[in-house]
Amino acid sequence: GAGVSQSPSNKVTEKGKDVELRCDPISGHTALYWYRQSLGQGLEFLIYFQGNSAPDKSGLPSDRFSAERTGGSVSTLTIQRTQQEDSAVYLCASSSKGQRYEQYFGPGTRLTVT
Amino acid sequence: GENVEQHPSTLSVQEGDSAVIKCTYSDSASNYFPWYKQELGKRPQLIIDIRSNVGEKKDQRIAVTLNKTAKHFSLHITETQPEDSAVYFCAATYGNQFYFGTGTSLTVIP
DSSP: OOOOEEEOSEEEEOTTOOEEEEEEOOTTOOEEEEEEEOTTOOEEEEEEEETTSOOBOTTOOSTTEEEEEGGGSOEEEEEOSOOGGGOEEEEEEEEOTTSOOOOEEOOOEEEEEO | OOOEEEEOSEEEEETTSOEEEEEEESOTTOOEEEEEEEOTTSOOEEEEEEETTOSEEEETTEEEEEETTTTEEEEEEOSOOGGGOEEEEEEEEETTEEEEOOOEEEEEEO
């Protein structure tokens, strides 16, 4: 079946602009995660959605970052007034609660802020 | 919250030798410990995982051990092959929030 997809694959934006990153999780997966991976670094947790519950936003680095998940499926990560330090690969992952918690990752969006 | 430390950050081994990567965690409530492999330019993929009620798990050339008392777990790769070259990430979790280590870049020299 189809895996997790993300769009765009690459995004170059000017400092101060807003960007939207999209994630399509695996159909039926109730849990969705956003991570940020800076060059040569590990995975930094950003936000977690589980079903219709309130999202866990504890990893968002500033109020310029926000995310939505509509209809329990597609999610959008929005970064307002982008800064150069926002440049990174943004990874989305989904998992099926009740399974062994394996996360399936998308291919990521490489964001470059110039 | 949980804090996961991973060592070493880089590791080079000769083909056929073993590789060991170690992680420590801080929250004794963590009960699930997956390992992900990320090849260059690709997405992370789960290679093996272990739960807190198990001390060791093996899958062909890959094994993971867990010491709950000491709060550390390790990935062991035996008979390494060039295709094992990648970045490996450990993680610890309870509930659904995952805390990842900073990664180990493994190079297997033919």
